[in-house]
Amino acid sequence: MALLVLLLAVGLSVVWKIAGAGDVSQNNEDALLLNEIAHEMVLYDMPLENTASKREYVILDRNGNVIYDNRFDPSEAVTVETAIKRRYPYTYITENNQITGSVVLTDSRKQFHRLRTNIIAVYCVCGFLLIGAAAAFGAYIRKTVIRPFAKMKDFASCVAAGDLDRRLEMDRGNLFGAFSESFDIMREELKASRARELSLQKKERELIASLSHDLKTPVTGIKLTSELLAAVFSQNEGQEITVTEDMVAKMNNVCKRADEIAMLVNDLLSSTLEDLGEFKVKCADENAAVIAQIVSGYDDRGLVRMSGIPQVIVHMDKLRLSQVIGNILFNSYKYAGTPIDISFCLDESFLEMSIGDSGPGVPADEIELITGKFYRGKAHGDKEGSGLGLYIAKILMDKMGGELSVRSENGLCATLLIPLS
Secondary structure (H helix, E strand, C coil): CHHHHHHHHHHHHHHHHHHHHHHHHHHHHHHHHHHHHHHHHHHHCCCCHHHHCCCCEEEEECCCCEEEECCCCCCCCCCHHHHHHHCCCEEEEEECCEEEEEEEECCHHHHHHHHHHHHHHHHHHHHHHHHHHHHHHHHHHHHHHHHHHHHHHHHHHHHHCCCCCCCCCCCCCCCCHHHHHHHHHHHHHHHHHHHHHHHHHHHHHHHHHHHHHHHHHHHHHHHHHHHHHHHHHHHCCCCCCCCCHHHHHHHHHHHHHHHHHHHHHHHHHHHHHHHHCCCCCCCEEEECCHHHHHHHHHCCCCCEEECCCCCCEEEECHHHHHHHHHHHHHHHHHHCCCCEEEEEEEECCEEEEEEECCCCCCCHHHCCCCCCCCCCCHHHCCCCCCCCHHHHHHHHHHHCCCEEEEEECCCEEEEEEEEEC
């Protein structure tokens, strides 16, 4: 648009300059010629030949009679009155301050026609320039605006249809390069989001299958034990029943299987609440001695060896910390089966609690992965589990303002940083 305005202004200025210059120069030339002829008439009573051959004019005496006429077509009668009426340039011939005649130029109208022709030609040239500039500007707009918009429209249609593999082509001269890049980044983010969603759906299906298998085992054990106890009681109905060690073991097995089911269901519920953003933690000040009660509640095999707990007040959610410790001990029972050493020390604003066993541990390349969701160590793929225990424990410690870290040194050691009050 600015280019069109500039060309129009240049064209008008050129026309104005030509018209103005032509008009002024023509007037000056006419005045000089008239004065020259009048001067020659005074001196020679006749214009010189070189002067008479240049322009068409008529010389009149004081009475209006024609003295000299060099026109090609002298049929038109010329007087001072007709010159004034038709705007012919004229001047009076004066001698001794008396008017002796007049000179009238009769070809000035032809000069005007030539000037008008030149102006029209200049306007035509400017018009063609404007048309060419408009065509070039239209082509530029089509290339830099309309085509990129059309590409983005087609791209948006493909994205809406679910085709996230088609990239948006970006031209170097595209005025909307930033928008094009943003659109393509959006496509990549949508593609990554869809991949994460599909991966999560796959993991959820795997989790359901794994939990179905894991729940089947303890349920089967409970069912068999219950059938056995029902058979014993039915056979000895009305008689005093002697409780044997085998019966105690069976009852303990029922309790153990029930605890396994509770742990699996609790992990699944915690993971679901975390995904929904509804995982709540309510911290309060507690005496650190309560940690011993939590540990003893989960040490049903008597494998824990715990050092003294510093007499401090910690800021925690007792129920959630119980879930963290329970998950860690449960994993140690499942994968190591060795004595578990628990030690405490104060570390600035935290109570550091280390829980370690003497099992096979975890390879170095899996240390950072075992606290991830649904991840299970490759060496323990045959063990029952959902891969949620340490993940839930880490999430809970983070929500309580603490930290969970894991290292593998002569077994697996999990370190909890519990905030002090």
